[in-house]
Amino acid sequence: MTNDKSKKIRVRFAPSPTGTLHFGATRTALFNYLFSENKKGDLILRIEDTDTERSEIKWEKDIIESLKWLGIKYNEFYRQSERKDIYAKYIKKLLDEDKAYYCFCSKQELKEKQNYAFSQGKAPVYDKKCSNLDKKTIKKYLDEKKPCIIRFRCPTKKIIFQDIIRGKIEFDFNLLGDFAIAKNINSPLYNLAVVIDDYDMKINFVIRGEDHISNTPRQILLSQALGFDAIKYAHIPLILGPDKSKLSKRHGAESISEYREKGYLREALINFMAFLGWNPGTEKEIFSMEELIKEFTLEKIQKSGAIFNINRLNYLNGLYIRNKDINELTKLCIPYLIKTELIAYLDDEENLENAKYKIINTNEIIDFNYIKQTIEVYQERLKFLSEIPELTDFFFKDKLEYDKDLLKWKNMDNNEVVSILDKLENILSEIKTENFNRQNLEKILIAEAEKIGDRGKLLWPLRVALSGKKASASPFEIASIIGKEKTIDRIKYSRGLFE
């Protein structure tokens, strides 16, 4: 017991590079990370690329990039494809000890038997046809290069294991059958590779999705046959789509890289993910990675699957955007403004805060501070970073396009709008450039609006003239950012629409 406690916790995240890193897998990675950090242990990233047909390096890259972006760090990295010698050694051992055997049944034959078993309402368990071939026959077949596979001689015993989350789980060996463990000496299959790696990498806790529960008895049997130490298992619930089936592309589930592109903050994603199937048992719901690490325990993981609720993610994202340091937020938004060709870098400045930018539409040169001001007035309205260009485009354009009727507040007619616009031009022209700031504008304009009675009569046309939108930041904010000259130009332009 004391011995057990002193042992360093080692866990692993073992994705196969057959697609982009998705939400469910990422949550598994996160739980492994939180657990290992909490216990001051190690997290191993193991790329399970034994399926050479489907594995691709670009997916591996996506996985590594996404984890890095999220801040899920690991201590060691392995690729199963680079460990074939190790597996070969154990496959030979199993064969030599007669714990595994060659099977020469054709795929076709097996498929037919499987279908038959299904039709009889039975589990399609391999019938051990090749389990006792004599050595001569095996050698002959191998020499002939007859297609084959290596099967594990499944012991006839009941498998019981303790799952940290679910408690005791029992399986009947009869349902397991002599499952396949390798295509040949050099090509192990999933179950075998996992068992060998977990042993070799000194993994002592396996935290993985519930969909692996049924693999667990096979892996335990294999590990016992090889004389390895027992591992503790924690099978976490699946993340479900709105229809309650396992979350997948079918539900429009996007990869982490796509969430990133859309403008989700890593903090929001992590916080959201952690609370899908786990909670600290208190009413606090906003957690940083550090706080999660501190609080995380496997015991508080939920048993039932959790439906992915995009509303909540969006709420959290807005919350984290609002709480973000404005300089940091601006830096995060700039790439979106550049991508949508509102602005461009003027030179190759590495530091975004010192860089100069060009407004593409007007050729004006602006600095970081100008952009920062535009972001600042939208900080509390932003749900995703990718929204920033459409929200703030009027700060980076000369001519605004909108219907002149949009300038009308409630039941205003043309004459009324025109007279208000004239009035606005007069009032604003009289404000000195150095006094053209938010507080002053608000003071003066509110006072004028009060005189009219219905504030909207003055403020709505002004806001539309400045933004061209039916919803935007306040006119005081916009005017102070674009300055006196442009403010008056835009009022004149809107006035011109009525001639």
Place this chain on the structure above:
RNA sequence: GUCCUUAUCGUCUAAUGGUUAGGACGCCACUCUCUCACAGUGGUAAUAGGGGUUCAACUCCCCUUAAGGACGCCA
């Protein structure tokens, strides 16, 4: 079909034998207000069904029902 797993508001969940069943998202209303947001206040809404055990059951046991997962020479 067989095996495994699960079951509290629409959703994420709290309450591990005694609570008016709590919080958050969403939704609705109100306040604020030039719009959109933000913020604030209030409201809506749940123990799947049936049996036990117990003075007492969301909580423990059994059955039913429903849902999900696994059943590959994928991982």
